[in-house]
Amino acid sequence: MKKHFFGGLATGVVITLFLSSVFSYSLLSKYQLQQVAETVGRTPGETSSKKLDTSAVSAKLTALDAIIGQYYLNDVDHSLMTEDIYKGALASLGDPYSTYYTKEEYKTFNEQSDGNYCGIGVSVTTNVSTGAITVVQVFKKGSAAKAGMEAGDIIYKVEGEDITGLDLSTAVSKIKGEEGTSVNLVVVRDSKEIRMNLKRTKVDVDTVTSEMLDDDIGYIKVSGFDGVTADQFDEILTNLEKKGIKGLVIDLRNNPGGRLDIVCKMLDRVLPTGLLVYTEDKYGHKEEEKAVTKKEFKKPISILINGNSASASEIFAGAMKDYKRATLVGNTTFGKGIVQQILPLTDGSAIKITVSKYYTPNGVNIHGTGIAPDIEVDLNEDAIKNGVIVKDKDNQLKEAVNKVKKDIAMTK
Numbered sequence: 001m002k003k004h005f006f007g008g009l010a011t012g013v014v015i016t017l018f019l020s021s022v023f024s025y026s027l028l029s030k031y032q033l034q035q036v037a038e039t040v041g042r043t044p045g046e047t048s049s050k051k052l053d054t055s056a057v058s059a060k061l062t063a064l065d066a067i068i069g070q071y072y073l074n075d076v077d078h079s080l081m082t083e084d085i086y087k088g089a090l091a092s093l094g095d096p097y098s099t100y101y102t103k104e105e106y107k108t109f110n111e112q113s114d115g116n117y118c119g120i121g122v123s124v125t126t127n128v129s130t131g132a133i134t135v136v137q138v139f140k141k142g143s144a145a146k147a148g149m150e151a152g153d154i155i156y157k158v159e160g161e162d163i164t165g166l167d168l169s170t171a172v173s174k175i176k177g178e179e180g181t182s183v184n185l186v187v188v189r190d191s192k193e194i195r196m197n198l199k200r201t202k203v204d205v206d207t208v209t210s211e212m213l214d215d216d217i218g219y220i221k222v223s224g225f226d227g228v229t230a231d232q233f234d235e236i237l238t239n240l241e242k243k244g245i246k247g248l249v250i251d252l253r254n255n256p257g258g259r260l261d262i263v264c265k266m267l268d269r270v271l272p273t274g275l276l277v278y279t280e281d282k283y284g285h286k287e288e289e290k291a292v293t294k295k296e297f298k299k300p301i302s303i304l305i306n307g308n309s310a311s312a313s314e315i316f317a318g319a320m321k322d323y324k325r326a327t328l329v330g331n332t333t334f335g336k337g338i339v340q341q342i343l344p345l346t347d348g349s350a351i352k353i354t355v356s357k358y359y360t361p362n363g364v365n366i367h368g369t370g371i372a373p374d375i376e377v378d379l380n381e382d383a384i385k386n387g388v389i390v391k392d393k394d395n396q397l398k399e400a401v402n403k404v405k406k407d408i409a410m411t412k
Helices: 004-007 029-038 054-071 078-091 103-114 168-175 229-242 260-270 311-324 397-412
Strands: 014-019 025-028 099-101 116-119 124-125 133-138 153-157 182-189 192-199 199-202 208-213 219-224 246-250 273-281 287-290 300-305 326-330 339-342 350-359
Touching: 004 014, 054 078, 078 133, 099 103, 099 273, 103 350, 153 168, 208 229, 219 229, 219 397, 229 260, 246 397, 260 273, 260 287, 260 311, 273 311, 300 397, 326 397
Parallel strands: 025 339, 219 246, 246 300, 300 326
Antiparallel strands: 014 124, 099 350, 116 199, 124 133, 133 153, 153 182, 182 192, 208 219, 273 287, 273 350, 339 350
C-alpha cells in the first residue's frame, strides 16, 4: 500500500503549510455515538473480541515503571511515556488510518481540516533522491507569495539551518510558528540563493485553483477537500460558467483526500439529485449522502486521476463515473474505500478510528483496488520538475482536454 501510494509521486509526500487532512471523515452521528456507548457497556463475548483486561495491564505497567525507575540510567518523561502508551493502543489495531492525537496534535488537526492556518502560505514536498524541500504551490494571500516565492523553489535553510534531508514534518515544524512572528529562509532557484524574511500569518489555503484553457475549456485543480474547498469550488465553477466554458477538466492528481461532507457538497454542485455515496459500519448500519440541490453542470467533463488520488478524491471520481458524467483520465487511483471518524476525549486529546466502508452509488467498494481510468495515460517523465507538473509537457492534461473537445463536438 505504501509503495503504491508513493509510486505516482516521485518526489514524496506533500505537506501544506499548513495543509489538509488525508482521509475522509465526519463527526459522529447520534446513532453512532449510541453504538459506541452500548459497545463500551457490553460484557466480554458480546462483541467480536473480548474486553481489554485493564486491571492486568495496569498491574504490568506499574511493574514496568518500577523497573525503569530502579534501573534506567537517564531521567524519564512520564507524560511522554503515557501519550506513547495511548498511541500504542491504536497502533496495535494494525490500521494505518486509526491513530491517537495528543491535545496539541488534535488542535493542529482541527486547524488543518478547516483549511485556514498560520504560516507562510505554501505547500511543500520532499525529493526522495536529494532530500530537497521543494515548494509545490504558493497561496496567493500568503507572505511567501508577496515575497515572490514560486512553485519549484527549494527551501534550503530555515534560520540558518540546512533542512535538506530532514523528515518533511520536522522541516515544516521549523518553518511554521505563532501568528505575527517572522522566519528567515534561504531559497534556491536556478542554482541561486534568495534570502527571504517572511511573516507568519493566517492563510486560507487555495485548495481550488483554475484557469481558462484554449477553445473555452475550463480547468479546475483541487488539491484537497478541506473546510474551505466546497465554497472555493462553487465560486470558481460559477465564474468559469459566466465566462462561457464549453467543457471542463477537473484535476484530482496527487489529491490525498479530506472531508466526506465537503466532497459531497462539491458533487451536489455538479450532479443531479440522487445518491452520491453511502457508508456501512460493522453493525450493518448504512448512511447515505445525497445530492439535493437543483444546481447541475451538464457540459462535458474529464477528470484527471493517478495513484495518489485517494479517499475523498475517489468518492468524487467514483460518483462521477457511476453517473456517467465524466471521463476519467490518467492512472488507477490509490484505493482507500474506508472512512475514519474523530472521537474527542475529555482531556482535549482525540482518536481517529476507521468505522465504516464507503460505496459508490452503484454499490462498489474500491478499498485496495482503486478506480481504473477510462483512458489510461502514464505521465511523461519529463513532465515533472522539482515535484511540479510542467503544464506544457503534461500529456495527461492534453489527453483530458482532447476528450472534452471530442465530447463537445458530439453534442453540436
